[in-house]
Amino acid sequence: MAASASNIQPDDGVLIEMYRRMLLIRKSEEQLFRDVKLGRTPGQVHLSDGQEAVAIGICSLLEDRDQITSTHRGHGHYLAKGCDVNAMFAEIYGKAEGICRGMGGSMHVADYSKGIVGANGIVGAGLGIATGAGLANQLEGEGRVAACFFGDGAANQGSLMECLNISSLWRLPVLFVCENNGYSEFSPSGTVTSGVISDRAKPFGIPVWNIDGNDVVDVWRTALEAVDHCRSGAGPAFVEARTYRYSGHFSAEAMVLSTPYRSDEEIEAWRARDPVARTRALIIGREAANDAECERMELEADAHVEGAVAFGEAGTAPCPGTANRLMRAGS
Amino acid sequence: MPRMRFIQAINQALAEEMERDPRTILIGEDVEASIFGDTRGLLDRFGADRVRNTPISEQALTGISAGAAACGCRVIPHMMFSNFIYTGFDAIANQMAKLRLMSGGQITLPITVIANYGGGRSTAAQHSDTPFSLLTNLAGVEVVVPSTPDNAKGLMKAAIRSDNPTFFLEPGGRGGDAGDVPIGDCVTPLGEARVMREGSDLSLITMGSMTRMTLLAAKRLETELGVSAEVLDLQSLVPLDTTAILASVGRTGRAIVVDESRDACSVASHVAAILADKGFDHLKAPVQRITVPDTAMPYAPSAELPLLPSAERIVSAAKALFPVTAK
Numbered sequence: 193m194a195a196s197a198s199n200i201q202p203d204d205g206v207l208i209e210m211y212r213r214m215l216l217i218r219k220s221e222e223q224l225f226r227d228v229k230l231g232r233t234p235g236q237v238h239l240s241d242g243q244e245a246v247a248i249g250i251c252s253l254l255e256d257r258d259q260i261t262s263t264h265r266g267h268g269h270y271l272a273k274g275c276d277v278n279a280m281f282a283e284i285y286g287k288a289e290g291i292c293r294g295m296g297g298s299m300h301v302a303d304y305s306k307g308i309v310g311a312n313g314i315v316g317a318g319l320g321i322a323t324g325a326g327l328a329n330q331l332e333g334e335g336r337v338a339a340c341f342f343g344d345g346a347a348n349q350g351s352l353m354e355c356l357n358i359s360s361l362w363r364l365p366v367l368f369v370c371e372n373n374g375y376s377e378f379s380p381s382g383t384v385t386s387g388v389i390s391d392r393a394k395p396f397g398i399p400v401w402n403i404d405g406n407d408v409v410d411v412w413r414t415a416l417e418a419v420d421h422c423r424s425g426a427g428p429a430f431v432e433a434r435t436y437r438y439s440g441h442f443s444a445e446a447m448v449l450s451t452p453y454r455s456d457e458e459i460e461a462w463r464a465r466d467p468v469a470r471t472r473a474l475i476i477g478r479e480a481a482n483d484a485e486c487e488r489m490e491l492e493a494d495a496h497v498e499g500a501v502a503f504g505e506a507g508t509a510p511c512p513g514t515a516n517r518l519m520r521a522g523s
Numbered sequence: 524m525p526r527m528r529f530i531q532a533i534n535q536a537l538a539e540e541m542e543r544d545p546r547t548i549l550i551g552e553d554v555e556a557s558i559f560g561d562t563r564g565l566l567d568r569f570g571a572d573r574v575r576n577t578p579i580s581e582q583a584l585t586g587i588s589a590g591a592a593a594c595g596c597r598v599i600p601h602m603m604f605s606n607f608i609y610t611g612f613d614a615i616a617n618q619m620a621k622l623r624l625m626s627g628g629q630i631t632l633p634i635t636v637i638a639n640y641g642g643g644r645s646t647a648a649q650h651s652d653t654p655f656s657l658l659t660n661l662a663g664v665e666v667v668v669p670s671t672p673d674n675a676k677g678l679m680k681a682a683i684r685s686d687n688p689t690f691f692l693e694p695g696g697r698g699g700d701a702g703d704v705p706i707g708d709c710v711t712p713l714g715e716a717r718v719m720r721e722g723s724d725l726s727l728i729t730m731g732s733m734t735r736m737t738l739l740a741a742k743r744l745e746t747e748l749g750v751s752a753e754v755l756d757l758q759s760l761v762p763l764d765t766t767a768i769l770a771s772v773g774r775t776g777r778a779i780v781v782d783e784s785r786d787a788c789s790v791a792s793h794v795a796a797i798l799a800d801k802g803f804d805h806l807k808a809p810v811q812r813i814t815v816p817d818t819a820m821p822y823a824p825s826a827e828l829p830l831l832p833s834a835e836r837i838v839s840a841a842k843a844l845f846p847v848t849a850k
Contacts, residue, residue, distance in 0.1 A: 259594060261590075290627070291627065292625060292626050292627035292629070293627030293628065294627070295624050295625060295626075295627045295628075296625040296626065296627065300625045300626075302625075302626060302629075303629075304593070304626060304629040304630050305629070309590060309593050309594060310593070310618075310622055310625070310626065312618075314613055314617045314618075317586065317613060317614065317617060317618060319583075319586065320582060320583050320585065320586015320587050320589065320590060320614055320618075321586055321587075321589055321590035321593065321614075321618065322590060323583060323586065323587050323590060324586060324587035324588060324589060324590020324591035324592070324593070324594065324596075324598075325590045325591065325593070325594045326590075327548075327587055327590070327591045327596070328590070328591045328594035328595055328596045329594070331546075331548065331572060331573075331596065332595070338590075338594075350582065351580075351582040351583055351586060354578070354580035354582055354583035355583050355586070355587075357578060357580065357583075358577065358578060358580065358583055358587070361578075362575075515624055517628075518623060518624045518627065518628040519623065519624050519662055519663050520623070520663065520665070520687045521623065521631045521685075521686035521687050522686065522687070
């Protein structure tokens with residue numbers, strides 16, 4: 193399937209809710225980029241600015257009980273799954289009040305109670321974990337779905353083949369979501385990847401959707417079908433969403449690169465297809481909300497982020513012995 | 524107590540624990556056919572949902588284990604040979620060992636990884652490794668090594684009930700060893716060594732496949748040198764029973780550590796370091812290590828067998844510790 197076969201549209205309420213959440217991701221990450229420069233974060237961040245529609249479109253069709261595996265570029269997945277923005281900022285600031293008590297940081301923000309089975313700094317590691325979550329779901333028999341977010345870089349890990357094979361063989365409820373942003377860290381996909389990534393799922397008999405990841409309606413509509421496929425017990429599904437990240441691989445890349453690895457023209461071309469702006473235009477066009485109301489939604493997102501910064505800043509440094517105690521249960 | 528073989532004791536522990544907790548599942552290469560016999564009959568008893576063959580896909584096997592465990596299953600992945608741990612190592616070293624810390628303690632990972640380890644059977648370099656160093660250094664996993672049928676059952680039960688990833692390393696070629704095994708719930712606590720033989724002159728500290736020959740060596744030391752050797756079976760490498768190690772050497776003043784690992788960063792060298800740090804005042808002689816030289820296992824018996832620790836090497840090392848009494 194090149195895209196969703198249907199032309200079903202989200203109703204105004206769903207569209208506005210997706211817009212609000214996309215705004216929260218965008219504003220959070222803009223703030224985090226400033227925070228890195230201000231020295232508020234002990235480590236670096238990998239931003240997903242420009243990719244918001246994929247996380248939001250997919251997670252809008254997931255329930256709290258459904259799981260996802262996230263990546264090093266995971267702030268958007270975390271917020272799309274409905275996790276607390278305050279606890280995310282505190283985590284990235286390295287505070288004990290963080291969602292992972294300051295032990296994980298930006299690459300690993302995950303609220304397991306909301307179904308995030310880890311945000312992984314090892315590219316492709318979520319594939320096996322999501323397949324395992326799918327196995328647990330199948331054994332439980334309650335129709336839970338596990339969605340695995342991974343990038344075009346991770347698609348070149350051999351474990352993708354292993355997990356496609358097993359999940360199809362066992363008919364596991366796993367939704368593979370490839371966020372193809374065109375770059376494996378600093379290498380253009382075309383220099384390290386042959387063929388079409390989603391084609392890799394086809395020989396396993398897995399249904400495939402290849403979509404515009406910057407169109408939240410397209411992602412939402414695809415997720416409607418793909419999540420339903422998984423939930424029905426028919427086995428895994430595979431979505432490749434073409435998208436782009438504006439900020440690069442990580443926040444300090446300008447300091448380590450001697451020459452840019454992508455052009456300003458390319459970045460501007462993608463900004464012209466910005467998923468947040470497109471969603472706003474759609475809302476206005478549909479008259480689901482007017483300019484003033486959209487403006488208010490932006491201010492609300494700003495306020496959430498402002499509150500999260502204050503919460504994070506007021507947090508406390510974890511005690512030096514924390515890691516020792518947390519390594520193993522019962523210690 | 525009924526007498527049974529090592530592999531039957533493991534099989535019984537698996538069956539009893541799968542009976543005890545219906546969320547417990549067993550997955551791995553050929554767990555249905557069971558080439559070692561440890562998982563034999565479990566498919567018939569517990570069904571294809573809970574006992575599943577996996578493809579030869581170790582990255583997926585270990586990754587799936589981490590994911591299923593994080594989502595409420597108690598997972599027993601069978602890696603077959605310990606060398607195959609290497610092919611599935613990301614999900615062991617980067618996931619199982621670290622997810623709990625990275626999550627700030629939000630989750631537990633009840634996983635029992637089974638693997639058969641050790642050389643001496645001409646299985647050549649890629650089916651003979653003893654991966655103690657690699658695993659004990661991860662910090663986020665527990666490691667147990669049974670030595671007799673009774674602790675094979677007890678350690679397997681403890682491993683499965685643990686809420687942490689735990690490696691249960693089966694000594695290769697020892698499946699046929701027979702011994703008395705308690706009926707029902709005999710759980711060997713993790714982190715406790717056991718004294719297999721008492722002695723007053725020398726501590727022989729060992730584990731797993733090495734205990735049998737170490738006991739033989741202790742008998743020879745008694746008859747040949749008049750040396751009374753204590754044999755301490757570590758049972759559990761992580762957590763390590765440092766208290767028992769120091770107590771034994773406190774009684775004897777001398778230690779030889781017998782370990783099938785390659786020497787560099789082995790359990791033996793770690794125990795020697797602990798004794799140097801915390802047992803220095805007890806020591807009447809330097810700690811000796813009987814290990815495998817830093818060499819991969821060759822195929823030909825004439826080249827392989829001399830690399831492995833042996834009763835002969837233990838006795839020789841002991842003689843050097845008792846120059847006056849040695850005849």
